[in-house]
Amino acid sequence: MQLRKADRRGLADEAADRIREAIFAGVFPPGSPVREVELAASLDVSRGSVREGLAVLEREGLVRSAWHRGTRVIDLTAQDAEEVYSVRAALEGLASRSAVGRVDLDALGELVDAMSRRLAASAPSDELLALDVEFHDTVYQAAGNRRLLEAWHAVRSQVYLFQLTRIRLGYHGYRAVVVDEHRELVRLLEVGDPEAVTTFAEEHVRSALRVLVGQLGQPDHSGHSGQPGRLG
CATH class of the missing domain: 1.20.120.530 (GntR ligand-binding domain-like)
Incomplete structure (x- = not known):
């Protein structure tokens, strides 16, 4: 998985921007999981920053989180x-x-x-x-x-x-x-x-x-x- 590195370490907004770009580019297809550990490693930021970034995207409606299922990109039905x-x-x-x-x-x-x-x-x-x-x-x-x-x-x-x-x-x-x-x-x-x-x-x-x-x-x-x- 190749994502562009975050410009400034630890910033949730930067993480949100990069993940959003990846969703729009089709790196993460609709319905697919987005995992904090992999994203943190790819973006070279903390898991906390990724978690906060995913929360931004959840408020935008691009991802959804569920207990025991993790976070996934929304489906396009x-x-x-x-x-x-x-x-x-x-x-x-x-x-x-x-x-x-x-x-x-x-x-x-x-x-x-x-x-x-x-x-x-x-x-x-x-x-x-x-x-x-x-x-x-x-x-x-x-x-x-x-x-x-x-x-x-x-x-x-x-x-x-x-x-x-x-x-x-x-x-x-x-x-x-x-x-x-x-x-x-x-x-x-x-x-x-x-x-x-x-x-x-x-x-x-x-x-x-x-x-x-x-x-x-x-x-x-x-x-x-x-x-x-x-x-x-």
Whole structure:
């Protein structure tokens, strides 16, 4: 097992970052165990730091701990997707509605333009996903609701992992819609109709869920992304 060494010995956040990267890269597939002793040796940090780092990831919903079973990466089932994306749809609707008249439309437009350029250059889809997540981060920040932002952060890593899986199982489908859907969100935010932007933001999430549930019903849905990623 090869993980990048932690930059600063004994820091739980560093351990969490490295383990998160490994989960997103598919080093630890969905449902697989993550063992403190092996992680501590690989990261060259204490078991206490690893334990605290895993606690961070458990709060993010990426891993689960159970008595006598240890800690495991979450499974990626259709039911899990339904739960995560139903929460996300509600959050996205509220965030988009709250961001009307407050969000930096130029910043959002620049992110969509960057997506378009990456798409034209046939860049890896994980680069598009990073811009996708940054777009939504910007909307949540602009909403001006601290608890809403905290709720987004509580599911953000799970959403990222599911989106990586969606891309792996439907590479071209994601690339076909990512620019147009986000450009339409910018347009609706600029128009300033709270009801319209709420409806579209929620449907943006639900359409992704429908695709993902269909994909997870197919064979080979282990969740390996093959693409590294990191949420800072």
